[in-house]
Amino acid sequence: MINKKRLSVILSVFLSIFLVAGLSNSNAQDSNVVEVINNSENHTVFADLLDETGLNDVVSQAGPYTVVAPTDKAFEEMDANLEDLRANSDSLESVVISHLFQGEVAAQKAEASLGIEIQEGGIEASNGLVHVVDEVIEN
Structure with missing residues (x-):
């Protein structure tokens, strides 16, 4: 589980960036990013993580x-490494x-930044x- 100090730092950084950027997304759908993932049949593992x-x-905050979001198939390909990952809270986090990402990052920029191929952006x-x-980004 994420420790309170680390969560506080993460929240502070995200909040600071959001306040400085002053960005909003007024024409987006009603569900936040977490709800979009939770409502997907193909992202149950990532939702759990x-x-x-x-x-x-x-x-799930204002953003x-x-x-x-890796698909369930991507996590299945990790085999036993997924259980090892879940056993180590720091690695999982x-x-x-x-x-x-903080902010809205276009699919093409995310692909370049992470060295991955986005299936649906x-x-x-x-x-x-x-x-x-369809892949898990591992450090």
Whole structure:
């Protein structure tokens, strides 16, 4: 589980960036990025990991955020490494954070930044974007 000090730092950084940027997304759908992921049949594992780390509480805030969401298939390909990851809360948090961006990041920029291929990009949410990938970004 994410420790309170680390969560406080993450929340402070995200809040500071949001306040400085002064960005809003008034024409997005009603669901936030966490709800978009939770409502997807193909992202149950990532939804669970967001919850396990407590980062779902962070990225369900006003944002904007961009979430690069690995499919369940991507996590299945990790085999036993997924259980090892879940057993180490620091590693789990690090991997989940590597799928999150502060601000709205276009699919093409996220691909270049992360060295991945986005399968479906630009799913709008009330507080940002969700991009779908078939791989897990591991540190």
